[in-house]
Amino acid sequence: MSPGFPAWFARHRWSIALALLPAVVVMIRWASFLPSVIDWDESLYLLQAREWLRGNWPFSGVWDMHPPGAPAIIALAFLIFGESLETVRFLGALAVTSTGYALIALVRVAGAPRSVGYAAAVLYAAHTLLMGGLATNTEILFAPLVVSSLAIALASGPLWPRLIGMGLLIGCALLIKQVAAPEGCLAFAIFAWPLLRARRWGLLAATALAYALLCLMPTALVAAIYALRGEFDIWFASTILAPLEYASGRIPLEQALWRITLSALALRWLLALLLPAFLLAPRDPVLRRLVLLGLLWFATASLAVAGPGFFFPHYFLIVIPPLSLMGAIGAYAFARYVGSQRARLTLAALVAFATVDLMATDLAPRLSRGFALGAPDTPRRMAALMNEELQPGDTIFVPNYQPVVYFLTQARLPTRFPFPVHLTGGFASLAGVDTDAEVARILASRPRFIVLDRTEWFAMRPSAMSMLTEALEEGYELAASFAEERGSIELWRRVEAE
Numbered sequence: 001m002s003p004g005f006p007a008w009f010a011r012h013r014w015s016i017a018l019a020l021l022p023a024v025v026v027m028i029r030w031a032s033f034l035p036s037v038i039d040w041d042e043s044l045y046l047l048q049a050r051e052w053l054r055g056n057w058p059f060s061g062v063w064d065m066h067p068p069g070a071p072a073i074i075a076l077a078f079l080i081f082g083e084s085l086e087t088v089r090f091l092g093a094l095a096v097t098s099t100g101y102a103l104i105a106l107v108r109v110a111g112a113p114r115s116v117g118y119a120a121a122v123l124y125a126a127h128t129l130l131m132g133g134l135a136t137n138t139e140i141l142f143a144p145l146v147v148s149s150l151a152i153a154l155a156s157g158p159l160w161p162r163l164i165g166m167g168l169l170i171g172c173a174l175l176i177k178q179v180a181a182p183e184g185c186l187a188f189a190i191f192a193w194p195l196l197r198a199r200r201w202g203l204l205a206a207t208a209l210a211y212a213l214l215c216l217m218p219t220a221l222v223a224a225i226y227a228l229r230g231e232f233d234i235w236f237a238s239t240i241l242a243p244l245e246y247a248s249g250r251i252p253l254e255q256a257l258w259r260i261t262l263s264a265l266a267l268r269w270l271l272a273l274l275l276p277a278f279l280l281a282p283r284d285p286v287l288r289r290l291v292l293l294g295l296l297w298f299a300t301a302s303l304a305v306a307g308p309g310f311f312f313p314h315y316f317l318i319v320i321p322p323l324s325l326m327g328a329i330g331a332y333a334f335a336r337y338v339g340s341q342r343a344r345l346t347l348a349a350l351v352a353f354a355t356v357d358l359m360a361t362d363l364a365p366r367l368s369r370g371f372a373l374g375a376p377d378t379p380r381r382m383a384a385l386m387n388e389e390l391q392p393g394d395t396i397f398v399p400n401y402q403p404v405v406y407f408l409t410q411a412r413l414p415t416r417f418p419f420p421v422h423l424t425g426g427f428a429s430l431a432g433v434d435t436d437a438e439v440a441r442i443l444a445s446r447p448r449f450i451v452l453d454r455t456e457w458f459a460m461r462p463s464a465m466s467m468l469t470e471a472l473e474e475g476y477e478l479a480a481s482f483a484e485e486r487g488s489i490e491l492w493r494r495v496e497a498e
Helices: 005-028 040-053 069-081 085-109 114-127 138-154 159-176 178-197 201-228 232-247 253-266 268-279 285-306 313-338 340-366 378-387 404-409 435-444 454-459 462-475
Strands: 449-453 476-484 487-494
Touching: 005 085, 005 114, 040 069, 040 085, 040 404, 069 085, 069 138, 069 159, 085 114, 085 138, 085 313, 114 268, 114 313, 114 340, 138 159, 138 178, 138 313, 159 178, 159 201, 178 201, 178 285, 178 313, 201 232, 253 268, 253 313, 268 285, 268 313, 268 340, 285 313, 313 340, 378 404, 378 476, 378 487, 435 462, 449 454, 449 462, 454 487, 462 476
Parallel strands: none
Antiparallel strands: 449 487, 476 487
């Protein structure tokens, strides 16, 4: 080792740490590259992205009730890196890394130590192992946009460039999922606070109007594109009316409290670190203000979690960035309290211990059936069997199993409603069509294969169950059955007429 290496390393250790963050994130999220399915929604987004590149646009070609931002980002990744599940999971790692850099920037513009920002970035990456966060879902994709907008709101500098940057970032986040709206409001509130205190009413009104227009601009542009295609009514019904109907069907309070409790247990590390953040950080005025921001941010993010009314686990990914910020402050404050001479080492040990614990928690169930972590799972095995027989133009039908099977087989879609709950399940009313008639049309076309999840059989509508039972009895044979932890997945092959 060169005699000057220690001095060079000391001078550049922060740059080296920043450069290593992507590798740290990929190492933490390595398990995301194993399964074909992590989250139902991700399966739909990557299918939408593939079909978009084939000319079948979201909503009119592949229906969903979310904005087209997530499939648009995935489609761009497919264009650059190729159509594969690995591309989607690398995209997720990139989004988590970007959120980490945004957290570091937020901490630095607030004037706090950079080690707090790095700790927040690592804690955020580690907690994306939870609650379906390994999937490249909407909450993972819009997080870097939201955190960056908050960092810009806190920063000093020319007013209008900051406002434009914030507005466009939140506008793009809204194009991924509408629940980013509360955090967008928080970003403007932080930005506008000095104007409010200075009583600059005219400038405050002008910036509020400009910010609202900037936030709406990406959505308005997409609406205009669909209008030019003659599909504005489809876009409006899918992204405006359907989400409103969805949010009107809230789960019972008891079930909501159960899901909140499960999420709190999953986030136990961050919640435990809140205690030193509240008790020790107030001694430092910079950290005190940052904790206050974290509390306001957490409250705002909680509104986004509660808004849809269903409290699914992946919704709670929205609160991880503010909790990671406050958790990092708590870890830093505790490290300084127990020994200021080795505070940096103590902070690193705390964050590393939490990260390793979360990785072990994620790994344990993966090892429950042995060390075959890279073995093909059921969707891949099933797709391999179908691909041996599928001919160009053939269709398959997946009435109650993962949409990723369509993606893995490259089969032609039999319907523009490939998401099971929209076609055969409890949310069929959102689709805005007669879904029984759609199921009957699909079965009448006699797909080459039908994939049936027996564990989800009774989650389908009785009418869909009846039509499927009749179709299978009259024209299909059981080709294979796959055992999963929750039950069996059946592959039915069409019987050709003799």
